[in-house]
Amino acid sequence: MPTRLLDTLLVLAVGLLAWQGVHWLAPDAVTSPAGTVARAAEMLASPRFWPHAGETAWAFALSLVFAIGGGLAIGLPLGLHRFSAEVGEPILVSLYSLPKITLYPVILLVFGLGLSAKVAFGTIHGLVPVAIFAMNGVLALPPVYARAARALRLSRWRTLAAVLAPAAVPEIVTGVRIGFSVTLLGVFIGEMFSSQRGLGFLLMNAIGLHDVPTMLAIILMVGAFAVTANAALLALEHRLHHRPA
Template identity: 50%
Template sequence: MLRNTPYMVDVALVVLGIIVVWQFLHMGAGDVAISSPAATAVRAGELLLSGSFWPHAAETGLALFYALLLALTIGLGVGTLLGAHRLSGAVAEPILVALYSLPKITLYPVILLIFGLGIEAKVAFGAIHGVIPVTIFTMNAVKNINPVFLRTSRVLGMGPVQTATHILFPATLPEIVSGLRVGFSLTLLGVIIGELFASHSGMGFLVMRAIGTHDVATMMAVTLILAVAAIVIASVLIYVDNRLHRRV
């Protein structure tokens, strides 16, 4: 408990600093540009107690789940193959990095033409954001496995399944979780961007509707709810990531 005290103090100071800066921005810009922290918190509470809010939250959560699942499945499969074949990995890595730096929003019109305005477009756009980090982390994890581990598995007569479950998976798990942590943030970003530009439901749709009606309090409240949810999930992933790396 005492070991976590400095960390909790740092978190409290960061939160307090954000609230102070937020309040000063509100005082300078006024309600027409940014609502106060207190007003935003009150509006967020009203949204959370409103029955009309939760279908939009469920739509975003479902799209995020499917997008993450797709990004993780493709990223693990492609990353494992590229990491196992060093020449393919060496050729593919700069290509993946170049694709990673490409502004994904330029692909959104193509996504809309293929998938339309439904949840499929949001899932595809979110997965596009998250799949490359997972692929890169997985590829490097497989590529950097200690060769002694693999030679030991051959000496012990392990089959492919045993080698994968007892050696490959434990050795690569910390890096895979790191890739998942980065991929989660980018996948969420992709899903929300998809809802901002072309969607009839979801948290991003609520933000755009609030912007259209100049409902600053609702816009800030939805953003606050998204930020808190993202920080909580990311904090859990960071905790798991740190624990796994300490065990290595």
């Protein structure tokens, strides 16, 4: 059995034991792993659960498309000009360091309640990491790529689309992996604060009712999805970074 798989199983076992231990110490505050899984299975079997899951999935998919598309549209052109990148990167980092929750009242005023606000909130979380990694991916490429494009007499935008962007794919995938996680977080937070549908809405209802099994079941399902998707993206990232030159 590979060492990485053994390490993963060991971490999982330790986490489950710690979770069970917390349940024994505070049974009213934390349900057991078995109880949480049972509640998650019960929710998955309920027809009322899936419209909420579908709402979250649709909002997340739209947010991810806008975050990746917008991030590439910003980051790749900045990577073409080192001076523009030197000016743009501190601005992007400053925007990313701004607590996004402070922008939520503005988003509600602009987009109103509902799907559009959740998509906007998810997008602003994921756009900047994708832009920064795309920009740095182009900047870090060896100069031979640009020289080859000039030898072929490619235009600047043709060089970006046909030469530099494909060569920067490993760094772009890294940005997408990070953007994926924070976009999901943004959509989830958006649903918690102003939505009448979605998993975040169900979580807020459970918090209001002090329904601990439902709270932990939702967190478990969202966490399992996020960890699985992140592991797949991490494997792809590792493969791209170690592909033959």
